[in-house]
């Protein structure tokens with residue numbers, strides 16, 4: 383299972399216009415197709431939707447209409463999923479090992495949570511956010527890349543409703559795109575569930591699905607080379623390896639931010655604990671090495 387972050391599906395500055403997205407996704411596709419060329423391993427691709435779901439929410443505000451975040455997430459699964467399908471199928475075909483990659487609209491059972499911790503949309507200036515906080519009641523937090531981003535509730539994923547469907551597709555030889563934007567959050571009983579407001583973290587959703595499918599490896603590709611201690615600080619140190627218990631201690635000590643590296647490490651820990659297999663967090667640009675555990679931070683039992 384390969385989880386793609388913002389840098390694989392949006393342009394510089396988190397722009398979501400067609401050309402920037404196409405450029406980002408086609409780069410991700412060719413990096414991963416090259417890494418898997420000739421391999422018969424089945425692939426599940428998951429992806430975030432922070433930039434896109436925030437863009438839709440803002441555009442709808444301007445048009446005076448309201449559609450809840452959970453349905454905006456459903457829209458982004460089709461929008462981004464369709465682009466991933468096209469560019470990945472093209473790259474695999476060009477690499478001489480064609481694959482069929484199918485998109486599954488994914489719902490995820492969640493534990494409701496109101497805390498606004500998930501950054502979405504573009505980067506705003508301090509002047510812009512004062513107005514938006516006042517007029518729309520939106521919440522913001524500082525972004526590590528500079529400026530501010532809107533933050534929304536991020537319910538905790540428990541179980542992917544379509545896990546059985548995804549498995550059936552994999553068994554039939556299809557690759558699958560799932561858990562887009564962390565999945566559409568729902569709660570309640572099977573067959574009688576309700577939608578839940580918020581945006582689920584895609585890494586946490588991916589880990590649930592990876593465990594349910596018994597995936598051989600969980601690969602989280604992002605815009606940094608791995609997990610660092612004292613990230614951005616004077617004693618910054620990049621880790622090539624973390625055991626589950628080391629990672630758990632760091633999570634407990636609260637060294638990783640909730641909206642970014644925190645859920646990646648948490649996702650990796652949960653997957654490794656449940657399966658006894660390895661997870662890796664690394665840079666999309668080093669995809670080939672990260673996929674084979676020769677770069678990035680490897681989380682192991």
Ligand code: ADP
Pocket residue numbers: 386387388389430526527603604605606608609610611612613637638639641642643
């Ligand atoms: P993605 O869109 O790939 O999910 P995120 O923005 O959610 O990316 O998470 C990646 C970001 O996490 C990096 O760009 C980096 O700024 C931030 N980050 C925070 N703490 C750390 C850390 N300890 N080590 C590495 N990156 C970190």
Ligand code: MG
Pocket residue numbers: 387430641642
């Ligand atoms: Mg993220």
